[in-house]
Amino acid sequence: MTVDAFAVLAEPSRRRILDRLRRTESSVGELVDALGMSQPAVSKHLRVLRDAGLVTCRTAAQRRIYRVDTAPLRAVDDWLEPYRSMWTTHLDALERHLDSQE
Template sequence: MARAATTTDAFNAVAEPRRREILDLLATGERPVTDLVVALDLAQPQVSKHLRVLREVGLVEFRDEGRLRIYRLNGAPLRQIYEWVSAFQASWEQRFRQLDAVLEDLMTTEKANEQSGRREDR
C-alpha cells in the first residue's frame, strides 16, 4: 500500500517530529519564521518546507507584517487527532486503575511481611 502524502491530513503532517516541534512553538503564540529558524536550529529553507506542509493541511496560518511572515497555530485540524486519541482514553484509564490496584496490593503485602518479620525478631 502506498504511503499517503504528508499534505493529505493532519495525521500525516504531524508524523514528522520537526513539524510537531513547530506546532509546540506556535502553541505559545505567533512567531515569525526567523524565530522558528533560531528555536529549531534549522536552515530557513527547511523550516519553510515544514511550514508549507503544515499550512497545506490547515494546521498553521500566516499574516504578512512588513517583510516578516508571522505564523500562528490553527488548532481546528488537531481536533480529528484529539478525537481519535480520546477513543483510547477509557481503555488506558481502566488499565491504570488495574495497575494501581496491583501496586497497592503489593505494597500492602510488603508492609505485612515487614511487620511479620519484626514480630518474629522479638
C-alpha cells in the first residue's frame, strides 16, 4: 500500500498477469503456462503485486490461488479523472459542433 501503483503497473508483464487474473483467478503454475515466463519470474511479480495490494492470495492445498483486488486501481483512476474530463469535455464540444452542423 505504501507502494506506488503506477510504478507497479509500469512493468508490462505485471499488467499481463493482472489481465489474466481479471478473467479467471489462477494459480502460479497456470500463470506460468499462460504467460510463458519462468516460475520464479512470475512469483516475483506476484510478490510485487501483492505488496501493492493489487492481488490477493488464498491457499488451496499446495497451490496459491491469486485474484485481482481493484482497490489500488482506484487511486490510478482518481489521478486520471481530471485528465479524462479534459478529453470528454472536448468530445462534448465536438458533438455540439457536429450537432449544430445538421
